[in-house]
Amino acid sequence: MLDYALLAALAAVVRTGSFERAAQQLHVTPSAVSQRVKLLEERLGTILVVRGAPCTGTAAGRRLCQHVERVALLERELQADLPGTPESAPPVTLRIAANADSLATWLIGAMAEAGDCLFDLVLDDQDHSADWLRRGDVLAAVTGSAKAVQGCDSVPLGALRYVATASPAFVARWFPAGLDEAALARAPRLTFNSKDRLQALWTRQAIGSDVTAPTHWLPSSQAFVDAALAGLGWGMNPEMLVADHLRSGRLVALAPDLPLDVPLHWQRSRMASSTLAAVTRAVVARARATLRQD
Numbered sequence: 001m002l003d004y005a006l007l008a009a010l011a012a013v014v015r016t017g018s019f020e021r022a023a024q025q026l027h028v029t030p031s032a033v034s035q036r037v038k039l040l041e042e043r044l045g046t047i048l049v050v051r052g053a054p055c056t057g058t059a060a061g062r063r064l065c066q067h068v069e070r071v072a073l074l075e076r077e078l079q080a081d082l083p084g085t086p087e088s089a090p091p092v093t094l095r096i097a098a099n100a101d102s103l104a105t106w107l108i109g110a111m112a113e114a115g116d117c118l119f120d121l122v123l124d125d126q127d128h129s130a131d132w133l134r135r136g137d138v139l140a141a142v143t144g145s146a147k148a149v150q151g152c153d154s155v156p157l158g159a160l161r162y163v164a165t166a167s168p169a170f171v172a173r174w175f176p177a178g179l180d181e182a183a184l185a186r187a188p189r190l191t192f193n194s195k196d197r198l199q200a201l202w203t204r205q206a207i208g209s210d211v212t213a214p215t216h217w218l219p220s221s222q223a224f225v226d227a228a229l230a231g232l233g234w235g236m237n238p239e240m241l242v243a244d245h246l247r248s249g250r251l252v253a254l255a256p257d258l259p260l261d262v263p264l265h266w267q268r269s270r271m272a273s274s275t276l277a278a279v280t281r282a283v284v285a286r287a288r289a290t291l292r293q294d
Contacts, residue, residue: 017054
């Protein structure tokens with residue numbers, strides 16, 4: 001039988017990244033948290049936390065954290081179904097994975113409408129966020145993959161539209177004769193991180209192939225917009241984030257008739273949970289009211 005006081009200490013360390021912050025969250029001393037995690041590791045015969053800055057969970061530690069999260073959701077169901085159940089437990093924390101551009105455009109509104117729960121949000125590219133579900137690290141994800149992960153349901157959300165944008169001065173400098181392979185190979189582009197393939201996908205769509213080009217690495221949706229406004233480079237920005245700038249002329253589309261639509265899906269664990277179901281309803285409703293539906 002697992003000791004849930006020990007599991008709560010483990011989950012707090014992994015979630016906050018340190019024994020000190022976990023102690024503050026649990027209202028005990030760091031020494032008490034350390035002793036509980038050590039005792040759990042001794043009982044299970046395996047290391048659960050990689051001590052460092054920040055502390056991270058091992059594969060076994062992350063699996064146990066997911067178990068704690070599932071138990072908390074089930075206890076929330078009991079509180080709703082059994083009026084006499086004590087309500088002293090903190091709000092349920094739901095861990096989900098999503099891409100940064102969804103967070104910057106429509107996902108926050110869905111989270112606000114989802115009900116009384118806390119969120120632990122993991123950011124990853126839409127082509128990789130489903131990996132968090134496969135590892136059991138999250139219970140739901142906004143992902144570019146329509147194929148459901150084992151044990152999950154997949155619901156289409158719509159497409160997030162991107163526009164290749166840059167400042168007028170940047171376009172005048174780097175594309176004086178229009179778009180062509182030589183100009184795209186010279187012009188600095190903006191790249192979110194090593195997983196970001198949007199610029200490459202759009203370039204193939206525009207000229208039939210990708211090119212090797214100098215790039216600025218900017219892992220922030222807002223930084224992408226700011227960098228384009230400042231004339232640092234061109235990049236694929238969500239239309240919702242740059243619509244006002246395009247209307248005012250502060251930004252221009254490199255090819256106004258050539259947007260890039262990225263389909264998104266909501267994948268969630270099939271576990272029975274009214275909290276997870278409420279979050280799903282809020283996410284799907286907000287996405288379908290905001291994203292492009294073709």
